[in-house]
Amino acid sequence: MALTNEFIKSKLTEKFGEEVYNFEEPYEMLTFEAYKDDNLKVLQFLFDDEELKFQFLTDICAVHYPDKKGQELAVVYHLHNLVDNVRIRFKVFTDINQPDVFTATALYQSANWMERETYDFYGVNFVGHPNLKRILNVDEMDYFPMRKEFPLEDQTRIDKDDEMFGRGGSIW
Amino acid sequence: MTQQVMSKNSGAGYIKNRIPAMSDVKHIKLPDGSIEKQTTTLNLGPTHPATHGVFQNIVEMDGERIVSSEQTVGYIHRAFEKIAERRPLYQITPLTDRLNYCSSPINNMGWHLTCEKLLKVKTPKRVDYLRVIIMELARVADHLICNSVVGVDSGALSVFLYVMQYRELIYEIYEEICGSRLTTNIGRIGGFERNFTNTAWTKLEKFLAEYPKVLREFENLLTRNRIFMERTIGAGPISAERALNYGFTGPNLRAAGVDYDVRVHTPYSSYEDFEFNVPVGTTGDCYDRFLVRNQEMWQSLSIIEQAYKKVQEFKGADAEVYHADIPEYYLPEKKDVYTKMEALIWHFKIIMGETAIPAGEVYSSVEGANGELGFYLISDGGRSPYRLHFRRPCFIYYQAYAEITKGAMLSDAIITLSSLNLIAGEMDA
Numbered sequence: 001m002a003l004t005n006e007f008i009k010s011k012l013t014e015k016f017g018e019e020v021y022n023f024e025e026p027y028e029m030l031t032f033e034a035y036k037d038d039n040l041k042v043l044q045f046l047f048d049d050e051e052l053k054f055q056f057l058t059d060i061c062a063v064h065y066p067d068k069k070g071q072e073l074a075v076v077y078h079l080h081n082l083v084d085n086v087r088i089r090f091k092v093f094t095d096i097n098q099p100d101v102f103t104a105t106a107l108y109q110s111a112n113w114m115e116r117e118t119y120d121f122y123g124v125n126f127v128g129h130p131n132l133k134r135i136l137n138v139d140e141m142d143y144f145p146m147r148k149e150f151p152l153e154d155q156t157r158i159d160k161d162d163e164m165f166g167r168g169g170s171i172w
Numbered sequence: 173m174t175q176q177v178m179s180k181n182s183g184a185g186y187i188k189n190r191i192p193a194m195s196d197v198k199h200i201k202l203p204d205g206s207i208e209k210q211t212t213t214l215n216l217g218p219t220h221p222a223t224h225g226v227f228q229n230i231v232e233m234d235g236e237r238i239v240s241s242e243q244t245v246g247y248i249h250r251a252f253e254k255i256a257e258r259r260p261l262y263q264i265t266p267l268t269d270r271l272n273y274c275s276s277p278i279n280n281m282g283w284h285l286t287c288e289k290l291l292k293v294k295t296p297k298r299v300d301y302l303r304v305i306i307m308e309l310a311r312v313a314d315h316l317i318c319n320s321v322v323g324v325d326s327g328a329l330s331v332f333l334y335v336m337q338y339r340e341l342i343y344e345i346y347e348e349i350c351g352s353r354l355t356t357n358i359g360r361i362g363g364f365e366r367n368f369t370n371t372a373w374t375k376l377e378k379f380l381a382e383y384p385k386v387l388r389e390f391e392n393l394l395t396r397n398r399i400f401m402e403r404t405i406g407a408g409p410i411s412a413e414r415a416l417n418y419g420f421t422g423p424n425l426r427a428a429g430v431d432y433d434v435r436v437h438t439p440y441s442s443y444e445d446f447e448f449n450v451p452v453g454t455t456g457d458c459y460d461r462f463l464v465r466n467q468e469m470w471q472s473l474s475i476i477e478q479a480y481k482k483v484q485e486f487k488g489a490d491a492e493v494y495h496a497d498i499p500e501y502y503l504p505e506k507k508d509v510y511t512k513m514e515a516l517i518w519h520f521k522i523i524m525g526e527t528a529i530p531a532g533e534v535y536s537s538v539e540g541a542n543g544e545l546g547f548y549l550i551s552d553g554g555r556s557p558y559r560l561h562f563r564r565p566c567f568i569y570y571q572a573y574a575e576i577t578k579g580a581m582l583s584d585a586i587i588t589l590s591s592l593n594l595i596a597g598e599m600d601a
Contacts, residue, residue, distance in 0.1 A: 027289060027534045031188040056416055059535075076561075078535055078548065082416070082430070085437045089535065094456055110419025113571045121253075136246035136600055145254060152258040 003051070003084040005030040011052060015045055029089055037090040040102045043090070046079060047107055054079040054088065057104065060114035062122035064096075064147045072096035072142070075124055077104070094124065096147075103129040121146035200232060200239055211239050214582070218247050222586045223594030224321060229573075229589075236581050241574050245567070249600040256560040260525060261287050262361060262503060264560070269274045269355035271564060272598040275314035275541040276356045277306045277346065282538035285440055286547040287361045287501075295496045298486050299363045300442035301479045302494065305376070306349070306358060307441070307538075308472040308479070312383075313342045314541030315423070315465040315472075318593040322462055326403040327591045331393050341379045348372040361500035363495025373480075380477060387473075389527050391466055393588055401459065408576045408588030409457035418572040421565050422543030424592060427464045428456030434539035441538075445482070446475050458584075458591040500527045525555030542566050544592040566592070567599045 008030055010018045020042065022033040034042045046054040058078040065072055071093035080087050094101055103126040104111040115126045116135040123144035126132055134141065142149070199210040217228035246594045252267045259267075268279035281303050286296060295303075317340055320332040343353040348371050350358040360367065382426035394400045410420070415428040425432055433450045435443040451467035453460030466471040486493070495502050508515035521527050531553040543565025552558040569592065577585040 026532050029535060030402040031533075057419055058537075058544070059548060059561065059563040061548060061559075063550060063559045076548070078546070082432055082437075087535070089533075108419070109414075109417045110568050110571065113567065114419075117567075134246075145251070152254060 003081060003086045005086075008052060008086070008088060012042070012045075014164045016042065021068055029087055031089040031091065033091045033093065036075075036094045036101050037067075038106075039059065039090075039092045040104065043077070043079075043104055043107055046090075052081065054081050056080040056082050057108040057110050057114075058087070060104070060111060060118055062124050062146075064122060066148045068093070070095050073099050073122055073124055075101050075118065096123075099124045100127050101125070102127050103132075105129055120144070123147070127137075177284060200234075202234060207235070222325065222589065222598075224590055225594060225599075227594070227596055227599065229585075231582070231585070233582065236583075238577050238580055238582060238585055241585075243570065243573060244584070245570070245596075245599050247600065248596055252601045253560055253562065256557055258556055260555045261525075261529070261557070262522070264557070265359075268384060268388075268562075269357055269448070270597050271562060272314070272540060272542060272545070272566075272595045273354055273600065274317050274595060275279035275310035276354065277310040277358050278314075278351045278538060278540050279545060280356060280358050281307055281441065281538070282536070282545050282547060284361050284403060286357055286534060286536040286549055288496075289536045290530065290532060290549060290551055291303070291361070291498075291501055292494055293498050293501060294568045295363060295441075296493050297445075298483060298490065298493045299495060301483050302364060302368060303441045304443065304446070304521055305476050305483070306346075308476045309342050309345060309379075311318055311541050312469050312472045313339050314593070315469050318542075318590070319394075319462055319465050320390070321539075321590045322404065322458065322587060323400065325587045326400050328394065328397070328400065331390060335386065338379075338383055341375065341382070343381065345375045346374055348375055360495065360503050362498050365503075366505065367492060367494040376476075376480065380473070380480070384473060387466070387469055395463070403583075403587060404458035404462060404591070406455075407458040407584040408524045408580065408591065409455050410572060410576050411456065414572070415456060415573070416568075418575075419568040420572070422540065422593075423464045423468060423571070424456070424461055424543065424569055426451065427460040429454050433555065434537055434544050438537070440536070445479050445496055448475050452563070460590045529553060529555065537563065540565055542595065542598075543569065562601055564598045564601060567601070570594055570599060 005025055009023050012025045019038050020032050020034045046052050058080045061076050063074040063076060065074065073094050073096050074091050077090040078087065079090060092101060101124055103115055105115065113135060115129055116132060119125050119126060119132055120134045121144055122138050137145065199213065201210050202208055211232045211234050214231045214233050216231060217223045226247040229241055231241040256264045256267060265280050268283045269276040284462045316335050320335050323331040324403040346356050346358065347353050349368060350356050350365065385449050410428050412428045412430050415425050416430060420428065421432065427573055429452050431450045431452050436450055448471045451464050453464050503522055504515035504519050509519045529551055531551055533550045535546060535548045537544050544563065545565060546563030549557050550559040550562040577588055
């Protein structure tokens, strides 16, 4: 039986009920969220289940949404079932002041560096990670450069107009 | 792990808790009766002829054997993901060039395909085939470098120098199509900047005629070469299970025996129209990786030939199609911008960010020369991405290096490093 998005969704809701939510299918990829404390449970279930078998971790990254109060950081997992060739996207949101998320390194070795990279750029503190330290930036750095509060350009400049970049604000 | 303090003031006074690299290494005491009392620390890199890129390996050695090792990457981190958040889509293509710079066209095409997926653009078949030709040429160029460098690291320098001339033929084709050679910035969202010229086709024909002979000779020199086999068989092996767990993709995963290829699993750019095999190995060692890459070059050649035939079947006006008809996203040709009103308007609109870019999130991947190159793009409807993340295959599989070289000889570790096809530019983004 082909592994359809509806089937994965029903499996997940059957197992976790209300704890998985916000099911969407942007560009055909099933996307859902869970509470951050449940992330390992969900990943483990997706890994172990006989029919789901999401055993290949494609990618981990974080996204910063400064406007979502209490849910500023999203950790996004891309998982792949290589047998049925289905991909899903799984997100957990966390407070930026206490960005503790459980590590997936016990399930996937590949999560090790991906989580280090995520920590490096967004400061997501992966609880239980064997070696959580910076990977691409210098060790001395004491801020997380990919967060939105660090703009690429000096925001006090008035000779450039943000409207040209398609988002609000004008100098006139 | 304590949470580091975040200061809003970037730059000012952040030098504290400096972590020394080499001097901090703890030696391992060796058992009584060993020649040495403790293990030796050896520092390979960041700039070392054997690393073929800027990254560091600190290895603990018991004689010639590696006891443990630690990898440091990030020496050429250029913050592409951050830069991309401030750039319009069409200006991100040059950033992707500098990921895996041995096969930039694949990265470029991967990025165009991601944008096209976001914008829901369908490209004409001819464009797809032209892209396939370019991508497969890039794959051949990349595998050629990787495999001949494995030769170099096992002591066969002449093979490397010999095949270099034929990579040159590929670069000349790029040059004819887009004007540059290494960091190509080839194509645009929706297609190519111009049609392939007759010179480009002549050069492609020359390549297709000359290259098989060279590749056969290359194989004759190495594949059954006794020294080469002794050096590579059993060096740096990985099982299929471990490879999957470590997130291996591309030839390295296939050498371990898993037939996962993005071109087959999730066809893009009309790869479903082509007949080709996915070569797999068994042991995942350097020799299998070498064989898989060689076979892939043959397959690529066959794909290029098929694509060239298909392109020739387009006649008349169809043969002039080199981009999708999407004026709101495709940057018009410069000469049209200067002479035609409509092209001028669209050019202006695209450059000034006046065209509507849908909000949404999309993950798109292509089979890069060393694995699955993924682009995770979140658009908030603005002119530039809200977030762009590159899934860089070699960043992910390089983690396994410590495990697969544990207990190996130092010289095997060197050859494993080159046969994994690590590109520092891609690793560090």
